[in-house]
Amino acid sequence: MQNFIQQVMNGLVLGSVYALIALGLTMIYGVLGLINWAHGEFYMVGAFVGYILAVRMGLPYFVALVGAMLIMAVFGIVVERVVFLPLRGRPNMNVIIGTLGLSVFLLDGANLTMGPDPVRFPSIYTDQFIRVLGISFTVQRLLVVIVTLVLIAVLRLFIRNHKLGKAMRACSQDLQAASLMGIEINHVAMITAAIAASLAAAAGTLIGPIFLVNPQMSIAAVGKAFAVTILGGLGNVEGAVVAGFTLGLAESLTVAYISSYLKEIVAFAILITTLVFKPEGIFGKHSVEKV
Amino acid sequence: MKNNRLIKILVLIVILVAAALYPIVVQRGYYQHLAVMGCIYTLLASSLNLIVGYTGQLSLGHAAFYGVGAYTSALLTLRLGWPVWAGMLGAMVMAGVFGVLLGTPTLRLKGSYLVIATLGFGEIVRLVLLNWMSLTRGPMGLTGITRLAPWAVTKAHYFWVYFPIAVIVVVLLNQLVNSRTGRALKAIREDQVAAEVMGINLAFYKVLAFTVGAVIAGLAGSLYVHYVTFVSPDSFPVAESIQILVMVIVGGMGTIAGPIIGAFGIVFLLETMRALAEYRMVIYGITLFVVIVLMPDGFMGAVRRVSSILLQRGVRHAPAGD
Amino acid sequence: MIGTKTRALVALLLVVSVLVSGLLVAGCSKAEKEPIKIGVIGPFTGPNAKPGGRMKEGIELAVEEINAKGGINGRKIVAIFEDDASQPAQSVAAAEKLTTRDEVLLVIGAYNSACVLAHMQVTEREKTPQINPIAVATAITESGNKYMFRNCATNPMQVSQLADYVLKNFNFQKFAMLFENTDYGRGIAEVFGASVRQAGKQVVAEEAYNIGDTDFYSQLTKIKNLGPDALLIGGNLTEGSQIARQARELGLNVQLMGLGGLSSPEFDQLCDGANEGLICTSYFEVGTDDPLVKKFVEAYEKKFGKPPEMFAAAAYEAVYIAEEAIKKAGEHKNLAEWRQAVRDALAKIKDLPGVQGPTTFDEKGQADKKVYIVQWKNHEKVILYPTGK
Structure with missing residues (x-):
């Protein structure tokens, strides 16, 4: 039982990160209709920005977290203008190659400027332990789960109630109709990219102190994010959250009760099974033939 | 019209003669190696082009067929002592089976969903190769794989075998896409619903495209292992699938020449960019983006547009795929 | 329309010039043979x-x-x-x-x-x-x-030296191994496991991870529940440092052991003290005479x-x-x-x-x-073997 609770806790931490990364990916798809193959790099760049603010500049951890999210929001807007805009409405193939170009550029750019060496990103919460009922974790891990849940709640309120949030929903249903209704597509596109990038930054800055920060972290993240996005339904925000936690728990429990060799396969098995049997995702209302 | 055809045949003969002489003129093994890899990538890019460019089915799992072919051929010759040509046939059959395995369940999927499904398929194949220790020796890979033939000692020998194979496959693909079957595939690419209404069996032709593409990629895998004589799962990551797709798109998909230009162009380009050292991939990334924005139809599309400008004719748009 | 044509022309010229310059660079190879x-x-x-x-x-x-x-x-x-x-x-x-x-x-x-x-x-x-x-x-x-x-x-050379040392100098009964899923990691687990079993001791856990993994809580939780006396980390320093840190976070207080890369100063720096007491092999030591x-x-x-x-x-x-x-x-x-x-x-x-x-x-x-066997103590390495050097 104790083992089970510990593994569930481990799964929740992993799931939080998957959910945050997948949220941005799914929102960009929902609103802009393009798959951002550089999304793993958004997460990596966000982690480095958080690292620079917190460790190199010595800002308090929460200031660095908010700072990284704001800086990455600006970064997201720049990427939307420079990269996504020229690709908007282009055939799928061109979008893939274009954003892959961005991905290669950011990954190797980070290798050049920050160096390939992993760096430690300590926060004051990494050395505080919580030990209850024989299970053990650091305060930072608890923080990951809590901050993730708060961010998700705020995002939900924004999408439901704010004017721009409603505009985003309208765009994700039908971009052309939304534009005819007088919604300024360019604004919505920029806001979406900004939110997606800042969520990725939050994921990076939250997880950085638990693991290490290096340019390669983007590669492992992106495959998982795709699996989560598909399981939740492409473009489905609630779905991404549920699917993120599902994958986190599935991985953790697979290692615990089956075999650690299978950990990496879980994500892709979920991905393929979903696509074959229910491509619209567990909550899917979206048409499979979007685009 | 007749003149045009004559020029085409002449150009083809010049290219073939130049290619046959290449290993004699260019003595350095390194450039011969790049030419051999160019032939292998031509097979990969041309076969992916059948799936992506002609049938409009986006796929990021092509390296899986390549890997299946490579491992099948390696294992058949290594463990069962089959001759190399039999290993090649085995590789093609096995890769074809995987083509059916990927093509059938993903029939319903389109666009981004299909891309992600094929990506996942590629990763699963790689992870199985990595973890099925008793068969593949996992991450250690297989060493000491039989060479193509006892007389195939230098890279020039390989080139003289692989280049004609690439030419034959490309010619056969050209026949295929200009046949009744090819027209059915193109109809599916342009409009699935219309194609179905016209009585084209969507499921059959889609799976057929995947299978034929997979068979050729399997052949490429077999050619690869009998050349390098070593194989490990590291050689077939998603990045490899992406590389092949880049060749198809940058060269110009939906054309016969495009993937060939893409394959040789990118093999040589990436190698000459070695001079840029650590800046290589950063510049490659920017180049990819700029090229795709400026030349959405790839190299062949741009050639067509420029030649139409020069000939003062209207712009004929190249097929853009999905 | 002229816009797209011009753009296409510019792009085409760009690509052609890149390819041509590449071939030119490739074409003119070295002339002199001095160094x-x-x-x-x-x-x-x-x-x-x-x-x-x-x-x-x-x-x-x-x-x-x-x-x-x-x-x-x-x-x-x-x-x-x-x-x-x-x-x-x-x-x-x-x-x-x-x-x-x-x-x-x-x-x-x-x-x-x-x-x-x-x-x-x-x-x-x-x-x-x-x-x-x-x-x-x-x-x-x-x-x-x-x-x-x-x-x-080679792997077997250093792993068996480590196993011999540990089996001779400590009275551990149950061993756990957490290794990377590569030739390197699997080789370590194979040789070490064989030595342990030959000495009549038990291997209670053999868990794998992939290069680039960052979270080892699941594997470590499982290992903790099996109650080993010692844990062998069969991997390189990036993942190794995370394993050491997360083992400490989970309260897995067992003797840690490792190979090669875990003797580097970077490993110590990434571990932030979690490597205290870890025993590992080392090809090279700065502190010798x-x-x-x-x-x-x-x-x-x-x-x-x-x-x-x-x-x-x-x-x-x-x-x-x-x-x-x-x-x-x-x-x-x-x-x-x-x-x-x-x-x-x-x-x-x-x-x-x-x-x-x-x-x-x-x-x-x-x-x-030969390899050294060293132990991390307060961010410094103490040479355990060969002694008296």
Whole structure:
């Protein structure tokens, strides 16, 4: 039982990160209709920005977290203008190659400027332990789960109630109709990219102190994010959250009760099974033939 | 019209003669190696082009067929002592089976969903190769794989075998896409619903495209292992699938020449960019983006547009795929 | 419409000019043959760029020192570095380039066993001698390749030394192993597990992870519940440091053990104290009295501003082994004869002093190297074996 609770806790931490990364990916798809193959790099760049603010500049951890999210929001807007805009409405193939170009550029750019060496990103919460009922974790891990849940709640309120949030929903249903209704597509596109990038930054800055920060972290993240996005339904925000936690728990429990060799396969098995049997995702209302 | 055809045949003969002489003129093994890899990538890019460019089915799992072919051929010759040509046939059959395995369940999927499904398929194949220790020796890979033939000692020998194979496959693909079957595939690419209404069996032709593409990629895998004589799962990551797709798109998909230009162009380009050292991939990334924005139809599309400008004719748009 | 046409024209010209300039660069190859060329293959980008960088530094330092002395037989040496990004296919291309385009006299490299296994057929076919300072897979020297020499201990050599030491000096009954799912990691687990079982002790857990993994809570939680006395980490420093830290976070208080990479200062820095008490093998120790080591450490610190670690030392030593062989081989006009002479000289090397101890190659090209067994205590390494040195 104790083992089970510990593994569930481990799964929740992993799931939080998957959910945050997948949220941005799914929102960009929902609103802009393009798959951002550089999304793993958004997460990596966000982690480095958080690292620079917190460790190199010595800002308090929460200031660095908010700072990284704001800086990455600006970064997201720049990427939307420079990269996504020229690709908007282009055939799928061109979008893939274009954003892959961005991905290669950011990954190797980070290798050049920050160096390939992993760096430690300590926060004051990494050395505080919580030990209850024989299970053990650091305060930072608890923080990951809590901050993730708060961010998700705020995002939900924004999408439901704010004017721009409603505009985003309208765009994700039908971009052309939304534009005819007088919604300024360019604004919505920029806001979406900004939110997606800042969520990725939050994921990076939250997880950085638990693991290490290096340019390669983007590669492992992106495959998982795709699996989560598909399981939740492409473009489905609630779905991404549920699917993120599902994958986190599935991985953790697979290692615990089956075999650690299978950990990496879980994500892709979920991905393929979903696509074959229910491509619209567990909550899917979206048409499979979007685009 | 007749003149045009004559020029085409002449150009083809010049290219073939130049290619046959290449290993004699260019003595350095390194450039011969790049030419051999160019032939292998031509097979990969041309076969992916059948799936992506002609049938409009986006796929990021092509390296899986390549890997299946490579491992099948390696294992058949290594463990069962089959001759190399039999290993090649085995590789093609096995890769074809995987083509059916990927093509059938993903029939319903389109666009981004299909891309992600094929990506996942590629990763699963790689992870199985990595973890099925008793068969593949996992991450250690297989060493000491039989060479193509006892007389195939230098890279020039390989080139003289692989280049004609690439030419034959490309010619056969050209026949295929200009046949009744090819027209059915193109109809599916342009409009699935219309194609179905016209009585084209969507499921059959889609799976057929995947299978034929997979068979050729399997052949490429077999050619690869009998050349390098070593194989490990590291050689077939998603990045490899992406590389092949880049060749198809940058060269110009939906054309016969495009993937060939893409394959040789990118093999040589990436190698000459070695001079840029650590800046290589950063510049490659920017180049990819700029090229795709400026030349959405790839190299062949741009050639067509420029030649139409020069000939003062209207712009004929190249097929853009999905 | 004119806009798109012009854009297409510009783009086409751009691509054509890039290709043409590439071919031109490729076309005009080298003219003079002055310095002796040594090819180096390593992962200078990608997941192993970090140790790859250390390897490069060790080689740069050795080349600089040798050239400062006037080179070899009056000729300067130059190292040509080629990146393989830890990819076997790229490694093959790099070996092809070095042996047939740059026409290097000998090759040093690489880092990953899979890469060496992939490209060694190229160096063998080109009859180019190769010194492998880092990749530890046994198959590399067991393959019968006459041109391959290795100046570091293989996996079984160091793992069995560690197992012998631990089994002799501690009374542990239950062992757990957490290793990377590669040739390297699986090899470690195999040899260590066999030693443990042979001594009549128990292996309670064998868990794997993939390179690039960051979270080991699941595996460690499982291990903790099986109650081992000691945990062997069969992997490299990035993942190893995370395992050590997360084991501490989970309250898994057992003896930690590791190999090679876990003796580096970077590992200590990434662990943030979680490596306290960890026992591991080490190819190279800064703190010994060996004058060669002292000289190397001093020069390295002066040039790079940090103490050297094992990969730098191994690569540095490899250049000196090459120097000795090239010196013995003498001058040859014909490259093929020269390479053959260097190979034969390498095979005859006996008790050549080096920073990792003396080098003598056996008939398979494997050097008989001892390893240290060290323990981390308060961010410093204490040498447990050999004692009294």
